[in-house]
Amino acid sequence: VLKTYGTFEQKSNYLDQVSNHYETLFEQERQKDPKLIREEYKPYMQGFVELALDERTPENIQQAMDINRQMYRSMIEEGCYQNQIAVDLFKSAKKPEMDKIRENNRYLYRDVNYIKDKKSSSVYLNTGITPKGYSPVELLISQTNKYFQESQLESRPIVQFKDLFKGVEFSPQQKFAAIAAKYEFDLKFNAAVRASRRRETESGPSAVVQTDSGTQLEITNLTRYGHPLIWKAQTLNIRLDEIKFTNSERPHKLLAVAQIDGEVGSDGKPAYRNLGTVSQQSVTDHNLKAGMTIQGAKLLELKPELTRSQTKLLFALANDASEAFYASIPESEKLASAAAAWNICASRQDELEVARKEN
Numbered sequence: 001v002l003k004t005y006g007t008f009e010q011k012s013n014y015l016d017q018v019s020n021h022y023e024t025l026f027e028q029e030r031q032k033d034p035k036l037i038r039e040e041y042k043p044y045m046q047g048f049v050e051l052a053l054d055e056r057t058p059e060n061i062q063q064a065m066d067i068n069r070q071m072y073r074s075m076i077e078e079g080c081y082q083n084q085i086a087v088d089l090f091k092s093a094k095k096p097e098m099d100k101i102r103e104n105n106r107y108l109y110r111d112v113n114y115i116k117d118k119k120s121s122s123v124y125l126n127t128g129i130t131p132k133g134y135s136p137v138e139l140l141i142s143q144t145n146k147y148f149q150e151s152q153l154e155s156r157p158i159v160q161f162k163d164l165f166k167g168v169e170f171s172p173q174q175k176f177a178a179i180a181a182k183y184e185f186d187l188k189f190n191a192a193v194r195a196s197r198r199r200e201t202e203s204g205p206s207a208v209v210q211t212d213s214g215t216q217l218e219i220t221n222l223t224r225y226g227h228p229l230i231w232k233a234q235t236l237n238i239r240l241d242e243i244k245f246t247n248s249e250r251p252h253k254l255l256a257v258a259q260i261d262g263e264v265g266s267d268g269k270p271a272y273r274n275l276g277t278v279s280q281q282s283v284t285d286h287n288l289k290a291g292m293t294i295q296g297a298k299l300l301e302l303k304p305e306l307t308r309s310q311t312k313l314l315f316a317l318a319n320d321a322s323e324a325f326y327a328s329i330p331e332s333e334k335l336a337s338a339a340a341a342w343n344i345c346a347s348r349q350d351e352l353e354v355a356r357k358e359n
Contacts, residue, residue, distance in 0.1 A: 002134040003065050010134070011061045018068060019052035021109035041107060044071035075104050114141060121248055124148055162346040165339035174333065178341040181325035188321055192314035194281070199306050201251055206305075207276065209236055209297040215286055216300065218279040219256045225274040229260040236260050236297045239272060242290035252277035254288060 002014060022045040028035040037045065044067055051064040079101065086096040110132055117129045128145040131138035204223030207230060210216050222230055237259040243252055258275040265271040278288060329337045 001136060001139060003062070003069075006134060008058070008061075011065070012056050015048075015052045015056070015061060015064055018109045019049045022049050025107065035106075037107075038103065040074065041071055041104075044068070044074075045107075071107075075107070079104065114138060158346050162343060164342055164346070165335075168335060168339040170336040170340035170343070174337050174340040175344065177325075178337065178344045181322070181341070182344055185318055185321050185325075188314065188318035192311060192318055195306055195314050196311045198279075199308070199311060201249060202277070202279075202305075204305050206279070206303045207233075208300045208303060209238070209294075210300050211294050211297050217256075217282045217286070217288075217294075217297075218303075219276040220252070220279050222276045225276050227258065227260065227273050227275045229263060230258075230275060230299075231302070233260045233299045235262070236275075236294070236299065237270070237272075238275070238294040238297055240278065240288060240290055240292045240294075243277070252280065254278040254283055254290060 002010060006014070025035075025037055025045065026049075029037060047067045048064050048071075051060050051067070054060050082096040082101055085092070085094055089095065113132055114129050114137060117123060123129060124144070128148050129141050131141045131145075198220075202220040204221065206218050206220040207222060208216055208218050239257045241255045241257055243250075243255050246253060254277065256275040256278050257272045259270045259272050260275075263271040282288060
């Protein structure tokens with residue numbers, strides 16, 4: 001697309017970006033611990049850089065882009081072959097050569113961010129995707145971003161709809177009943193949402209440990225870090241470290257690093273190894289911070305991973321609570337109770353807290 005429709009300035013900028021990246025790769029070859037470039041691709045890079053350093057004529061730019069296109073085609077052929085091996089993994093003992101795939105990825109001058117960004121649960125809800133190139137997909141993303149900005153829905157407080165049942169009267173008792181029903185539903189629904197979120201961000205079993213003071217903490221994602229002693233642990237000394245890089249898929253902010261059952265290293269010092277992430281509920285409940293330490297904690301239990309059926313059950317319990325409330329209302333009071341329930345659901349949270357305490 002850039003080669004056919006790009007301006008001279010865009011093409012020249014492309015040559016600068018790619019040649020700078022290739023020169024960085026050449027520099028890495030000359031380091032004390034060299035990172036060698038594969039021989040089948042090195043001539044392409046050298047030819048591209050030579051043309052990029054020459055006078056920027058349309059012919060030189062065209063020739064440089066042709067060279068890079070040929071190299072990318074060779075890399076794609078190899079990538080397709082390795083991908084097919086991965087697809088056939090269950091039918092063949094042959095494994096894909098991951099080292100080659102990682103090495104080829106090193107030769108790309110930019111990170112193709114949209115492949116990862118499009119999987120984000122917030123994409124085109126809160127933000128669009130930032131295109132960094134001129135591929136057909138990225139041109140479509142640019143157009144989509146434009147429409148998203150023009151037609152983005154504004155989130156407004158639900159309080160504006162409070163008078164939907166205008167003119168329908170309801171008694172204080174009906175209002176208090178609606179508050180109690182909403183409180184029960186919210187407890188169960190929020191628990192279901194938390195469990196569903198945990199299934200997305202936490203895999204494998206978790207460990208519940210208890211401090212000398214009786215405080216219980218849950219350590220999750222044990223299998224991700226693979227501490228071999230956790231499964232039969234008795235006593236744990238734990239240090240909480242900050243996880244600097246987080247995202248929607250890995251939102252945990254604290255890492256539990258543990259010495260288990262007095263393990264020591266070859267130097268005779270306590271052996272601390274990464275154990276797992278501290279559950280967000282534990283962080284909130286106990287105001288945990290990076291740098292905190294726990295001595296002599298006991299392993300209370302190992303909890304299995306949450307299943308999809310368990311989260312479905314929690315949502316079903318919330319739904320059952322709402323249906324039970326509806327079933328308890330006499331037919332003659334349904335409209336008034338609906339007005340009361342809507343009034344409560346469209347109220348600010350601080351108003352509900354006051355009303356619930358009064359109830």
